[in-house]
Amino acid sequence: xxxxxMSVEPTTPxxxxxxxxxxxxxxxxxxxxxxxxxFSYMSGNLVSGFxxxxxxxxxxxxxxxxxxxxxxxxxxxxxxxxxxxxxxILMVVPMVSLGFTDIDMLSSLISKVLFQQxxxxxxxxxxxxxxGTAITSEIASMQSQQxxxxxxxxxxxxxxxxxxxxxxxxxxxMLLLTTWMxxxxxxxxxxxxxxxxxxxxxxxxxxxxxxLTLKEWGLTALMMLWFGMAIGTIHCYYGFQSANAVQTAMNxxxxxxxxxxxxxxxxxxxxxxxxx
Amino acid sequence: xxxxxxxxxxxxxxxxxxxxxxxLLIHPGEIWLIDGAAKSGKTTLFKVxxxxxxxxxxxxxxxxxxxRTCSARSLARLRQRMGILLEGDGLIPSWSIFxxxxxxxxxxxxxxxxxxxETLTTLLQQFGEEEELLYRVAATxxxxxxxxxxxxxxxxxNPQLILLDNDGVASYLDRLMPPLLxxxxxxxxxxxxxxxxxxxxxxxxxxxxxxxxxxxxxHIHALPSYPVIQPLNQ
Numbered sequence: 184x185x186x187x188x189m190s191v192e193p194t195t196p197x198x199x200x201x202x203x204x205x206x207x208x209x210x211x212x213x214x215x216x217x218x219x220x221x222f223s224y225m226s227g228n229l230v231s232g233f234x235x236x237x238x239x240x241x242x243x244x245x246x247x248x249x250x251x252x253x254x255x256x257x258x259x260x261x262x263x264x265x266x267x268x269x270x271x272i273l274m275v276v277p278m279v280s281l282g283f284t285d286i287d288m289l290s291s292l293i294s295k296v297l298f299q300q301x302x303x304x305x306x307x308x309x310x311x312x313x314x315g316t317a318i319t320s321e322i323a324s325m326q327s328q329q330x331x332x333x334x335x336x337x338x339x340x341x342x343x344x345x346x347x348x349x350x351x352x353x354x355x356x357m358l359l360l361t362t363w364m365x366x367x368x369x370x371x372x373x374x375x376x377x378x379x380x381x382x383x384x385x386x387x388x389x390x391x392x393x394x395l396t397l398k399e400w401g402l403t404a405l406m407m408l409w410f411g412m413a414i415g416t417i418h419c420y421y422g423f424q425s426a427n428a429v430q431t432a433m434n435x436x437x438x439x440x441x442x443x444x445x446x447x448x449x450x451x452x453x454x455x456x457x458x459x
Numbered sequence: 460x461x462x463x464x465x466x467x468x469x470x471x472x473x474x475x476x477x478x479x480x481x482x483l484l485i486h487p488g489e490i491w492l493i494d495g496a497a498k499s500g501k502t503t504l505f506k507v508x509x510x511x512x513x514x515x516x517x518x519x520x521x522x523x524x525x526x527r528t529c530s531a532r533s534l535a536r537l538r539q540r541m542g543i544l545l546e547g548d549g550l551i552p553s554w555s556i557f558x559x560x561x562x563x564x565x566x567x568x569x570x571x572x573x574x575x576x577e578t579l580t581t582l583l584q585q586f587g588e589e590e591e592l593l594y595r596v597a598a599t600x601x602x603x604x605x606x607x608x609x610x611x612x613x614x615x616x617n618p619q620l621i622l623l624d625n626d627g628v629a630s631y632l633d634r635l636m637p638p639l640l641x642x643x644x645x646x647x648x649x650x651x652x653x654x655x656x657x658x659x660x661x662x663x664x665x666x667x668x669x670x671x672x673x674x675x676x677x678h679i680h681a682l683p684s685y686p687v688i689q690p691l692n693q
Contacts, residue, residue, distance in 0.1 A: 332511055
């Protein structure tokens with residue numbers, strides 16, 4: 184009994200090409216160049232994947248993106264909110280104790296330091312530590328079980344099936360988590376302000392919100408988009424580079440450090456654009 | 460004789476020291492048992508056969524198509540006529556067996572969702588497996604169960620060529636062969652198995668071909684390759 188009708192042409196890659204590197208490069212340079220080549224191939228392949236249409240493929244993309252958002256956002260909302268709350272309190276307590284109780288000034292400070300700098304960066308660290316490492320370990324375990332080879336043999340591009348939804352999920356999760364941490368920070372800061380000032384909650388929140396212009400939101404959203412892309416892509420890449428438990432143990436901290444540094448670089452560049 | 464399903468012409472495996480070239484023809488109705496010591500190149504050979512890695516040189520024809528010149532799409536179509544079991548089970552650990560087995564059908568829109576359940580249940584029954592295994596997450600199964608499920612995946616497209624690059628299949632061959640033998644005898648299927656010479660007892664003598672891999676070279680045994688056992692007291 185033939186069980187399937189093989190009528191649809193699948194969009195299938197063979198294994199990623201190994202770059203041929205010139206012999207005059209030293210071994211570490213060859214490794215770096217090879218790594219950059221593979222990373223660029225994966226990134227390009229991710230983008231090209233959006234143009235391959237198949238209902239089945241998009242179902243997997245949707246399902247796994249939602250799973251990633253659930254894991255990154257919903258399972259860590261308490262932690263993120265608590266961090267935001269604590270940051271808001273920690274930011275305002277020293278100012279209030281020094282006698283700076285003007286709501287507009289405090290709101291401006293909160294907006295500049297917390298919303299535009301610390302909160303996006305701390306959200307990124309939470310996402311790297313929680314979801315990034317999980318992504319690397321999961322893909323590494325698939326690699327060691329030859330599940331990635333099997334996907335290639337079944338005509339399925341592992342970058343499209345495994346990386347795309349994780350990157351999309353990470354981008355959306357970063358946006359949600361940042362907004363959520365900002366809400367926590369506003370609540371924490373407002374609580375302290377209310378103790379020393381008779382201003383209402385609404386007044387404090389309105390003052391904070393007025394500091395967040397559309398441009399500020401746009402820049403923060405753009406930054407989170409970069410964070411999401413960087414964290415998702417870098418952690419997936421190191422997962423693919425881990426063929427066994429030893430390599431996984433070596434690659435997990437590498438992935439952590441690389442995505443941490445890339446987020447630090449992006450936030451520095453954005454700060455220069457904002458205030459430079 | 461029927462056209463070969465797989466043809467290796469002057470293939471040199473990607474070893475640091477280039478081994479002698481390999482020539483091999485696999486026809487429908489044949490069972491190839493490939494043995495060899497550890498690190499002799501068996502897995503490399505199977506990876507070359509399945510197109511996962513490229514040989515140093517030579518030509519591979521799969522279903523009369525040159526793998527070096529065919530497009531990725533053509534290669535994907537050709538691979539759908541093959542069933543492959545790798546050294547690892549190749550299952551995605553966090554997915555259920557159902558999701559693992561249904562993946563290629565769902566991803567390429569080959570089978571409607573309503574037909575998946577019945578098709579997979581039939582497949583499991585055909586090889587004497589419990590239906591309950593379908594709904595277990597792969598990571599929660601024993602190694603043996605995972606290997607059996609991976610083996611079923613190799614059978615699920617009703618392939619014309621099956622490559623089994625896994626020593627562990629030996630314990631499963633008594634269950635695997637009865638459903639496959641009629642197809643092999645009807646020259647609708649060829650089977651290439653990695654294993655030990657002792658596994659020859661699972662296969663009919665007239666269909667069996669044997670080869671040994673040694674340092675990347677393939678030595679094909681002359682037929683028949685069985686020792687003649689002399690009765691005692693003669």
